[in-house]
Amino acid sequence: MNKTVLISGAGIAGLTLAYWLNRYGYKVTVIETAAGPRKGGAAIDVRGEAVGIADRMGILDKIKVKKITTSVEFVDADNKCLATLKNFGEDNLKQDIELNRDDLVAIIYEAANTDIEYLFNNRIKTIHQDNDKVLVTFENGEKLNFDFVFGADGVHSSVRKLVFGDETLYNHFFGAYFAILKVEETLGKLNRGKLFNLPNKLAATSDNGNSFVLFRSPKLNYAYRDDAAYKNILMENFAGCGWKTADILKAMTNSENLYFDEVCQIKMSSWTKGRIALIGDAAHCSGFPTGMGTSLAMQGATILANELMTANGDYNSAFSKYNSAFHPFVEAIQGTIINGLDFLVPKTEEAIKVRNAMLN
Numbered sequence: 574m575n576k577t578v579l580i581s582g583a584g585i586a587g588l589t590l591a592y593w594l595n596r597y598g599y600k601v602t603v604i605e606t607a608a609g610p611r612k613g614g615a616a617i618d619v620r621g622e623a624v625g626i627a628d629r630m631g632i633l634d635k636i637k638v639k640k641i642t643t644s645v646e647f648v649d650a651d652n653k654c655l656a657t658l659k660n661f662g663e664d665n666l667k668q669d670i671e672l673n674r675d676d677l678v679a680i681i682y683e684a685a686n687t688d689i690e691y692l693f694n695n696r697i698k699t700i701h702q703d704n705d706k707v708l709v710t711f712e713n714g715e716k717l718n719f720d721f722v723f724g725a726d727g728v729h730s731s732v733r734k735l736v737f738g739d740e741t742l743y744n745h746f747f748g749a750y751f752a753i754l755k756v757e758e759t760l761g762k763l764n765r766g767k768l769f770n771l772p773n774k775l776a777a778t779s780d781n782g783n784s785f786v787l788f789r790s791p792k793l794n795y796a797y798r799d800d801a802a803y804k805n806i807l808m809e810n811f812a813g814c815g816w817k818t819a820d821i822l823k824a825m826t827n828s829e830n831l832y833f834d835e836v837c838q839i840k841m842s843s844w845t846k847g848r849i850a851l852i853g854d855a856a857h858c859s860g861f862p863t864g865m866g867t868s869l870a871m872q873g874a875t876i877l878a879n880e881l882m883t884a885n886g887d888y889n890s891a892f893s894k895y896n897s898a899f900h901p902f903v904e905a906i907q908g909t910i911i912n913g914l915d916f917l918v919p920k921t922e923e924a925i926k927v928r929n930a931m932l933n
């Protein structure tokens with residue numbers, strides 16, 4: 574087969590799709606804005622079906638080696654334990670491996686690094702498609718034709734914007750923002766997290782130095798990727814909150830590696846248009862309180878690749894099956910976000926006590 578594909582985004586979804594399409598005989602190019610596979614983030618979960626997918630990709634053992642043992646305590650302002658989250662990360666989906674996002678990205682990249690062309694520090698600028706091909710212009714001015722283009726460029730996807738329309742058409746905001754700080758040095762695999770709540774706010778830090786904050790807020794007006802604006806917002810929301818929030822704020826505001834975003838979901842009735850399809854957060858971000866973004870990314874990429882392989886060239890049929898096979902599961906997962914948020918950031922002191930009592 575000489576079909577050519579361009580995948581925008583070398584995150585979990587993009588790398589998984591690159592792995593499978595390369596294996597199925599496509600000529601794969603991956604374009605990524607970062608200087609290499611995008612690093613950053615803290616712990617993520619490979620759950621349920623995604624564990625079997627990792628096994629079929631031949632990377633399950635490597636993932637298991639990087640598994641983090643996590644224990645989580647909710648504490649009061651004096652750091653006294655109020656409740657313990659038992660079996661964190663081993664929920665009723667039975668199969669769950671928690672590891673650092675950087676480790677998973679590195680493992681999938683290593684598996685998907687043969688016969689695949691990577692264009693780092695670059696991005697798609699324009700896309701035009703007709704019945705036979707997709708013409709893409711890159712930021713560096715180069716123009717190339719591909720048989721298919723896949724947007725795996727995350728929740729604020731530019732492929733989605735170029736092909737399907739503005740993000741506001743698909744983004745559902747859940748009234749909360751979060752920030753993650755991952756430190757480079759970690760102290761081993763045991764990841765003891767302590768979580769401190771005030772009504773509508775959560776601050777957390779772990780013994781490997783990572784920290785995390787989450788807070789409810791009406792929609793804020795700031796420029797996406799404006800680091801200084803993120804830091805001001807965090808100061809306004811967490812200054813004087815007590816416990817270790819002063820240390821967490823200091824670490825976050827001094828960092829050049831802060832990941833800040835809104836809690837939102839992407840909902841689309843179709844993830845495909847002509848010869849172009851979206852996968853991962855670009856297609857169906859479920860919001861981190863569901864704990865399923867990474868697993869959905871691996872699952873969707875694998876379903877899409879399998880449908881393309883079995884459709885024997887009939888990409889319309891493959892894309893249609895990808896949409897119909899995967900939408901119900903995605904919607905069920907997206908439906909769990911409110912419970913996840915209420916658990917992590919109860920709205921009142923009373924609700925915090927009820928949550929803690931439920932855990933004890």
Ligand SMILES: Cc1cc2nc3c(=O)[nH]c(=O)nc-3n(C[C@H](O)[C@H](O)[C@H](O)COP(=O)(O)OP(=O)(O)OC[C@H]3O[C@@H](n4cnc5c(N)ncnc54)[C@H](O)[C@@H]3O)c2cc1C
Nearest residue numbers: 582584585586606611613614615726727853854866867870
């Ligand atoms: C830096 C970072 C840190 C994260 N940390 C966490 C975390 O701690 N916990 C958690 O639950 N989830 C985290 N996530 C989100 C999580 O990775 C995803 O929800 C999930 O893995 C689905 O992956 P994805 O591949 O669809 O999206 P992502 O992992 O977001 O990957 C998208 C990729 O597309 C690239 N990209 C973006 N725009 C363009 C463009 N215009 N052109 C080309 N490439 C582009 C990005 O650099 C990135 O490599 C993080 C994501 C990122 C990018």
